[in-house]
Amino acid sequence: MTPAPADQGRRRTAPLLPGGHAPWLGPVMGFRRDPVTLLRTGRERVGNAFRFPLLGQQVHFACGPDAHAAVFTADEAVLSPREAYRFMAPVFGPGVAYDAEPEAMAEQIGHLLPALGSRRLEAHARVMEEEAEAHVARWQEAGELDLLTELNRLTVAIATRCLIGDEFHRRMGPQLPDLYHDLESGIRLAGVLSPRVPLPAFRRRDRARAAIASAIAQVIAERRKATPEGSGGQRDMLATLLAARDTRGAPLPDEIVIGTLISMVFAGQHTSAVLAAWTGVLLLRHPEHLAAVREEQRAVLTGSGEATARALHRMQVLERCIREAERLHPPLVLLMRKAMRDLTLDGHRLEAGTLVMLSPAVAHRMPEVFRDPDRFDPSRYEAPRAEHRQPYSLIGFGGGKHRCVGTAFAYQQVKTVWSVLLRRVDLKTVRADHKPDYSTFVPAPVAPLSVRYRKLSRRALEQM
Numbered sequence: 320m321t322p323a324p325a326d327q328g329r330r331r332t333a334p335l336l337p338g339g340h341a342p343w344l345g346p347v348m349g350f351r352r353d354p355v356t357l358l359r360t361g362r363e364r365v366g367n368a369f370r371f372p373l374l375g376q377q378v379h380f381a382c383g384p385d386a387h388a389a390v391f392t393a394d395e396a397v398l399s400p401r402e403a404y405r406f407m408a409p410v411f412g413p414g415v416a417y418d419a420e421p422e423a424m425a426e427q428i429g430h431l432l433p434a435l436g437s438r439r440l441e442a443h444a445r446v447m448e449e450e451a452e453a454h455v456a457r458w459q460e461a462g463e464l465d466l467l468t469e470l471n472r473l474t475v476a477i478a479t480r481c482l483i484g485d486e487f488h489r490r491m492g493p494q495l496p497d498l499y500h501d502l503e504s505g506i507r508l509a510g511v512l513s514p515r516v517p518l519p520a521f522r523r524r525d526r527a528r529a530a531i532a533s534a535i536a537q538v539i540a541e542r543r544k545a546t547p548e549g550s551g552g553q554r555d556m557l558a559t560l561l562a563a564r565d566t567r568g569a570p571l572p573d574e575i576v577i578g579t580l581i582s583m584v585f586a587g588q589h590t591s592a593v594l595a596a597w598t599g600v601l602l603l604r605h606p607e608h609l610a611a612v613r614e615e616q617r618a619v620l621t622g623s624g625e626a627t628a629r630a631l632h633r634m635q636v637l638e639r640c641i642r643e644a645e646r647l648h649p650p651l652v653l654l655m656r657k658a659m660r661d662l663t664l665d666g667h668r669l670e671a672g673t674l675v676m677l678s679p680a681v682a683h684r685m686p687e688v689f690r691d692p693d694r695f696d697p698s699r700y701e702a703p704r705a706e707h708r709q710p711y712s713l714i715g716f717g718g719g720k721h722r723c724v725g726t727a728f729a730y731q732q733v734k735t736v737w738s739v740l741l742r743r744v745d746l747k748t749v750r751a752d753h754k755p756d757y758s759t760f761v762p763a764p765v766a767p768l769s770v771r772y773r774k775l776s777r778r779a780l781e782q783m
């Protein structure tokens with residue numbers, strides 16, 4: 320469903336979000352504090368489409384499978400992700416991802432697909448399990464820890480090794496959680512308007528990017544020296560990009576390889592940590608589902624006990640719990656496009672320049688789409704209900720032409736992490752309730768996510 324050019328007179332603009340906001344500023348304070356509640360209450364009050372100004376920018380919010388379909392399948396010349404995500408350009412670097420022309424971005428994504436395909440996922444599964452096991456092995460026999468910090472460190476190690484490689488991980492290891500955090504904290508509402516204004520967070524972001532880029536450049540030089548095609552005998556994403564050739568048969572420029580790797584870590588590391596954290600919170604809050612997941616671990620991991628990609632694929636109970644975490648707490652709560660000309664979207668007239676906003680967090684709680692939407696109910700994905708089968712209903716990984724290319728990698732990673740954690744430790748949350756921290760772009764549970772843990776002996780595990 321493609322947005323039609325505006326048939327001016329007959330269509331109307333969506334209703335204005337009520338609330339008496341200042342005409343230029345709009346509901347900026349509420350939006351900064353908690354955009355999801357603002358959009359969710361807006362939908363309850365005026366319906367699935369409404370508009371509001373935000374710091375001088377006209378925003379059109381659209382919600383529901385039909386509107387999502389129209390946005391996700393729209394031509395880039397009509398609804399542009401590139402123009403909407405310009406504020407990320409300082410992280411990606413010039414000419415990379417959304418800073419490239421749509422055809423160039425598609426070509427860049429084409430180059431990295433082999434590193435995320437099913438054969439490579441088998442190799443990634445070994446790294447994921449190795450890191451998760453090593454991580455737990457460093458914990459004492461029992462204690463209390465901040466699970467979000469732990470999951471962040473673990474996904475930093477996994478993303479770094481699978482994407483950029485072991486040499487980079489060895490060299491930069493201890494600094495990486497802070498460097499990635501500085502990159503990620505450089506994405507602020509202020510950046511949506513002007514990513515180059517001199518905020519301290521933006522300076523830290525730029526310093527972190529420069530440090531990561533220079534260390535990757537060093538690894539590239541060393542690999543090129545070691546093997547002419549540059550793979551260095553590795554099976555990470557860097558090796559894939561060094562082996563790639565453009566349409567004229569030339570190797571990709573180093574800045575593109577470096578920018579692509581940084582953008583992949585940026586797209587996939589913290590988002591995976593947050594999805595893993597919510598999966599844990601929901602499992603620990605629902606003992607009956609936790610027991611079913613443990614039972615599945617015993618059934619699937621007979622024999623070598625190794626969490627191979629094939630074994631992970633068979634963990635369908637765990638997968639449904641992760642999907643329910645994706646639905647209730649999608650790591651990316653806002654997806655955006657810029658209207659490049661006047662158009663009609665799902666029956667509403669939009670002017671060129673409008674920022675079109677979708678929200679997985681709001682859409683996933685629509686009672687018309689998901690029955691009893693606030694309830695943790697992984698069985699909603701089982702046939703015949705299969706509520707996620709309705710196209711563009713579950714959009715935690717986007718949809719259409721820009722759907723996330725790292726979905727399988729992310730799911731495999733979260734599965735591996737929880738497969739290992741549940742087999743090695745008994746966990747209990749310290750607090751009963753965990754709310755999302757909407758002050759960041761990737762809302763995790765409000766920190767600290769304290770859990771008490773006790774390592775499990777083989778016998779204790781069998782008795783659980």
Ligand code: HEM
Binds near residue numbers: 649
């Ligand atoms: C839980 C983890 C993840 C979540 C929730 C997530 C979510 C998303 C979403 C919602 C989009 C669509 C954005 C839009 O349409 O505006 C997207 C795109 C993308 N994601 Fe992910 N992602 C995750 C992990 C990953 C990983 C691990 C990688 C790579 C290693 C990755 C790479 C990408 C890329 C390259 C795109 C852009 C695709 C395109 O525009 O053609 N993501 N992701």
